[in-house]
Amino acid sequence: MVNIHSERIQALRALMDRNGWDAVVLSGSDPHSSEYPAARWKQVEFLTGFTGEAGDLVVTADHAGLWTDSRYFIQALTQLEGTGVELHKTRVPGAVGIPEWLSGRARTVALDGLCWNVSAVREISDALDDGGLVVDAPDLLEELWEGRPLIPVTPVTTLDVECFGGIPRSEKISWLRKWMLLEGVDRVLLTSLDEIAWMLNVRGSDIDYNPLVISYLLVSQENVKWFVRKAGLDGELDPDTLDSFSELAMDNVEVEDYDAVFFAVSDFTKEHDPVRIFVDPATLNHHLYNYICDSYPVDSVVTGTSPVILKKAVKTDSEIENLRQSYIDDGVAMECFLHWLEEEVATGREVTEWEASEKLTSFRSEIPGYRGNSFENISAYGPSAALPHYSTPCEGSAVIRPEGLYLVDSGGQYLTGTTDITRTVAMGECTPLEKEDYTLVLKGMIDLSMAVFPRGTAGCQIDAIARMPLWRARRNFGHGTGHGIGYYLCVHEGPQSIRYQYNPQPLLPGMVTSNEPGLYREGMHGIRHENIVLCREAGVSEFGEWLDLETLTCCHFDTAAVVPELMTHEELNWLNEYNDHVYRTLAPLLPPRTAAWLRDKTLPVAAQI
Numbered sequence: 062m063v064n065i066h067s068e069r070i071q072a073l074r075a076l077m078d079r080n081g082w083d084a085v086v087l088s089g090s091d092p093h094s095s096e097y098p099a100a101r102w103k104q105v106e107f108l109t110g111f112t113g114e115a116g117d118l119v120v121t122a123d124h125a126g127l128w129t130d131s132r133y134f135i136q137a138l139t140q141l142e143g144t145g146v147e148l149h150k151t152r153v154p155g156a157v158g159i160p161e162w163l164s165g166r167a168r169t170v171a172l173d174g175l176c177w178n179v180s181a182v183r184e185i186s187d188a189l190d191d192g193g194l195v196v197d198a199p200d201l202l203e204e205l206w207e208g209r210p211l212i213p214v215t216p217v218t219t220l221d222v223e224c225f226g227g228i229p230r231s232e233k234i235s236w237l238r239k240w241m242l243l244e245g246v247d248r249v250l251l252t253s254l255d256e257i258a259w260m261l262n263v264r265g266s267d268i269d270y271n272p273l274v275i276s277y278l279l280v281s282q283e284n285v286k287w288f289v290r291k292a293g294l295d296g297e298l299d300p301d302t303l304d305s306f307s308e309l310a311m312d313n314v315e316v317e318d319y320d321a322v323f324f325a326v327s328d329f330t331k332e333h334d335p336v337r338i339f340v341d342p343a344t345l346n347h348h349l350y351n352y353i354c355d356s357y358p359v360d361s362v363v364t365g366t367s368p369v370i371l372k373k374a375v376k377t378d379s380e381i382e383n384l385r386q387s388y389i390d391d392g393v394a395m396e397c398f399l400h401w402l403e404e405e406v407a408t409g410r411e412v413t414e415w416e417a418s419e420k421l422t423s424f425r426s427e428i429p430g431y432r433g434n435s436f437e438n439i440s441a442y443g444p445s446a447a448l449p450h451y452s453t454p455c456e457g458s459a460v461i462r463p464e465g466l467y468l469v470d471s472g473g474q475y476l477t478g479t480t481d482i483t484r485t486v487a488m489g490e491c492t493p494l495e496k497e498d499y500t501l502v503l504k505g506m507i508d509l510s511m512a513v514f515p516r517g518t519a520g521c522q523i524d525a526i527a528r529m530p531l532w533r534a535r536r537n538f539g540h541g542t543g544h545g546i547g548y549y550l551c552v553h554e555g556p557q558s559i560r561y562q563y564n565p566q567p568l569l570p571g572m573v574t575s576n577e578p579g580l581y582r583e584g585m586h587g588i589r590h591e592n593i594v595l596c597r598e599a600g601v602s603e604f605g606e607w608l609d610l611e612t613l614t615c616c617h618f619d620t621a622a623v624v625p626e627l628m629t630h631e632e633l634n635w636l637n638e639y640n641d642h643v644y645r646t647l648a649p650l651l652p653p654r655t656a657a658w659l660r661d662k663t664l665p666v667a668a669q670i
Contacts, residue, residue: 083167131539160188174348226379290319375571383477392615414458435472446587464489483591520559
């Protein structure tokens with residue numbers, strides 16, 4: 062039987078042959094460098110069947126390769142079977158990236174310039190041999206992709222910052238204009254969707270799990286122009302969108318059509334006074350950048366990191382207070398779910414991973430202000446959990462048995478914040494190896510939770526704290542330890558991170574970051590413990606200013622799989638105090654039976670002498 066994805070790649074090769082292209086490079090992103098693109102831009106999935114969030118594809122006359130990281134190695138091998146696409150591993154020793162791989166193999170490389178950012182295209186272009194050429198071919202799959210989805214149109218809403226925290230958009234616009242004066246630029250083009258949503262205090266649902274609106278934003282000292290496609294197929298605007306546009310107009314934000322951005326950035330002529338425009342090459346797509354470069358003198362296009370990224374990463378006092386409450390509310394949903402799951406499995410009823418996932422979502426949906434999940438639930442039992450970003454199938458998912466380990470990684474979008482939590486729990490008897498792995502990962506999570514560090518410390522400098530218990534046992538995990546989290550925005554945001562790859566951004570008071578070490582054994586089990594932590598001030602001494610981490614997540618850790626003799630007294634004290642705090646905080650909010658169950662689950666673990 063012919064594989065449909067193999068057929069699609071062959072059709073692409075025929076297109077390449079007609080156009081004289083040696084290679085086509087396709088990104089797993091969209092025109093805004095989004096981590097999770099809308100269906101229209103899932104080009105890699107269309108061609109290969111690979112559904113992971115991070116994956117880029119190279120096709121030549123005799124080779125097709127998918128580049129992705131360790132979160133998706135097992136998944137990719139399964140989904141690529143029969144397609145003729147080979148897995149290329151990234152972020153591992155000896156890994157060869159796409160630019161390096163293309164060098165010497167292709168002279169004419171075509172790519173969809175709408176879905177590759179400027180920085181990535183530069184890397185590819187620089188790697189090609191002399192005479193090599195990068196061809197910008199926007200929407201190059203259009204003729205091959207029958208029924209390709211359109212750019213989504215969903216209602217636009219605005220945030221009431223007085224009720225839900227944050228900064229009024231007028232203040233944000235004033236702040237950006239002051240930054241522009243200091244930097245000597247006349248215009249700023251924002252292309253990252255979460256930056257635009259933050260700047261304008263707008264939200265939508267153009268992308269699953271991300272409350273974003275597909276758009277561009279152009280800010281000058283004279284005006285603010287928001288380029289967005291918000292009329293449906295019938296040409297009508299829904300009432301929420303109309304109200305939002307009226308509110309934006311009160312702050313002098315002009316709404317224009319999404320595609321009009323190309324005219325707006327190319328309206329420079331030599332008769333105008335010199336105009337300098339600032340863009341971020343890490344998020345600006347290559348196709349739009351070409352328009353800008355054709356319209357402005359070379360020295361008038363200023364590139365750099367958008368100032369909005371850092372500004373929105375440091376949460377305001379009102380946002381922090383709301384987040385604390387959001388994690389308590391989210392904890393109620395989690396405890397109700399874990400109680401339900403344990404009881405259902407114990408009765409002998411067959412509960413699948415999918416049913417468990419749906420039940421968790423139903424508990425979250427009862428929380429006031431809930432606006433959906435912050436990402437697709439990872440509901441994984443036994444071997445399924447060995448895939449760090451396991452996609453739980455709605456049909457044929459594994460039955461959760463009263464033994465071994467179950468991992469659930471999930472989160473919610475609320476008007477008062479975004480949540481993300483992972484818990485691994487024992488469903489019954491566990492093997493000695495499962496318990497040992499479980500405990501070592503928990504030790505790393507606790508050790509990082511207790512970290513104190515001088516102001517100016519970057520996440521890459523404390524990543525080893527979470528890994529050290531695993532490293533001592535010659536074990537490790539491939540993904541990062543922590544990522545930034547938005548405020549009713551994207552569940553993954555920068556600029557901070559906690560990972561061993563170099564990132565110079567210091568952790569700052571007000572930043573909210575995950576703490577999630579893990580361990581994965583293919584075909585056996587996977588373990589991850591994740592809390593969300595707030596960076597805060599921790600005093601001043603003669604040696605300088607100090608910071609530490611406040612845990613926001615409020616949900617107990619299962620102690621059934623803990624090996625006490627592997628833990629230090631300090632780690633056990635942290636675990637017992639945390640679980641007791643969870644019980645005291647959540648018990649008054651839980652149904653009586655669930656509160657009683659939680660009391661048993663949070664009894665202190667005694668040190669083994």
